[in-house]
Amino acid sequence: MKIIIDTPEKVAEMAAQRYVELLKEKPDAILGGATGSTPLLLYAELARLNKAGEVSFAKAKSFNLDEYVGLDGTHDQSYRYFMDKNLFEHIDIDMANTRVPSGINTEIAAEYDKEIEAAGGIDMQLLGIGNNGHIGFNEPGTPFGSITHVVELTESTRQANARFFESIDEVPTHAVTMGIKTVMNAKKVILIATGKAKAPIVREFIKGAVTEEVPASVLQLHPDVEVFLDHEAASLL
Ligand code: PGA
Numbered sequence: 433m434k435i436i437i438d439t440p441e442k443v444a445e446m447a448a449q450r451y452v453e454l455l456k457e458k459p460d461a462i463l464g465g466a467t468g469s470t471p472l473l474l475y476a477e478l479a480r481l482n483k484a485g486e487v488s489f490a491k492a493k494s495f496n497l498d499e500y501v502g503l504d505g506t507h508d509q510s511y512r513y514f515m516d517k518n519l520f521e522h523i524d525i526d527m528a529n530t531r532v533p534s535g536i537n538t539e540i541a542a543e544y545d546k547e548i549e550a551a552g553g554i555d556m557q558l559l560g561i562g563n564n565g566h567i568g569f570n571e572p573g574t575p576f577g578s579i580t581h582v583v584e585l586t587e588s589t590r591q592a593n594a595r596f597f598e599s600i601d602e603v604p605t606h607a608v609t610m611g612i613k614t615v616m617n618a619k620k621v622i623l624i625a626t627g628k629a630k631a632p633i634v635r636e637f638i639k640g641a642v643t644e645e646v647p648a649s650v651l652q653l654h655p656d657v658e659v660f661l662d663h664e665a666a667s668l669l
Contacts, residue, residue, distance in 0.1 A: 433638065433651065434658045435669075440626045443660040444473035447558075447622055450658070451478060452487045454556055454620075460491040462548070464557030464615075465519070465532075466568075467496070467511045470624050471558060472518060479522035489525035495548050497559070497568040498609035499535040501582060509596055510535060533580060533608045541608045544580040548614065557618035561625050564588050565633050565646040569609035572645045578611030612650055621654055626662040634661060635668040 436446060454461050465471075481487045496515055505512035512532040520530050533544050548554060559567050564586065570578065571586050584606055594600040615621065625634050637648035638659065644650075651657045661669075 433654075435638070435661065435666075436658060437661045437663060437666045440473055440662045443624060443626065443662055444477050447474050447624055447660050448477040448481060450556065450620075450622055452481060455487050455489065455492060458555060459488065460493070461555040462551050462553060463489075463492055463494045464554040464610075464618055465494050465496040465515055466558045466560050467498070467514045468560040470560040470626055474558075474624065475519040475522075478519065482523040489523045492525055493529040493551055494520075494525065494531065495544070495551075495554060495610075496530075496532040497557075497615075498607055499533045500604040501535050501538055501606035501608055502604050503535045505532070533610070535604075535608060538582050538606075538608050541580045541582055544608075544610065545614055548617075554618040556620045556622060557615055559615070559621060559623040559648075561623060561630060561633060561637065561648050562589060563592060563629060563633055565637055565648045567612070567615060567623075567648050567651075569607040570612050570615075570647045572647060574612055574644060574647055576612045576616075576644060576650050579614050580608065580610050582606055582608050612647060616650060616654055620656045620658075621651060622658045622660065623648070623651065624660045625665040628664040628667065630665040631668040634659075634665050638669065 499511045503510040569583050590603045594603050597603050637646050642649045642652050
């Protein structure tokens with residue numbers, strides 16, 4: 433596991449360069465996308481680089497990690513909407529090549545892994561990390577062998593995400609998420625964590641035991657992971 437520590441802006445720039453390098457070498461790369469506050473600086477940088485002609489997503493395909501159950505893509509808190517507004521509408525990707533698991537047709541959740549496999553597998557998966565160590569919506573206790581599935585969100589995750597909804601009651605109780613195995617199947621993983629609140633879990637997933645109780649700790653077993661941290665998130669390492 434490679435660890436890179438810098439300011440949030442520099443971290444976003446360096447992570448963006450991984451996309452530039454990958455897409456130069458493989459223009460039709462399969463990208464794994466993430467939502468949340470953390471990737472916003474990275475997505476803004478990718479939009480800037482795309483506009484400047486330094487990277488093209490025209491042939492790339494993208495599979496997002498997760499989606500809330502019950503929200504369709506027009507809901508402004510759905511992850512499909514988030515990706516459209518924060519990335520896809522600002523770059524030259526073909527919308528037909530962007531996939532987010534359906535929060536409505538959840539009975540076909542496991543098909544998502546087959547789709548990813550049929551596309552050739554994810555070349556580079558982007559991750560954030562929850563305060564409880566979740567990656568995607570794989571909450572503590574999720575089996576490492578899991579593929580895309582429906583999960584019940586923990587109270588702490590619902591509270592963490594309530595800031596985007598009018599009240600906690602409106603935060604969905606379930607989500608569909610790539611499983612741990614789906615994530616581990618990616619050829620390369622980049623994880624970004626910024627801010628003081630992430631410092632304890634950053635220390636735990638990097639230095640602690642590999643355990644299903646800390647889902648991100650599984651990344652210690654992945655052969656190609658880069659962790660991008662700002663100074664605050666890295667402060668307990
Ligand atoms: P955040 O979410 O980027 O909004 O902190 C990360 C996550 O929950 O995976």
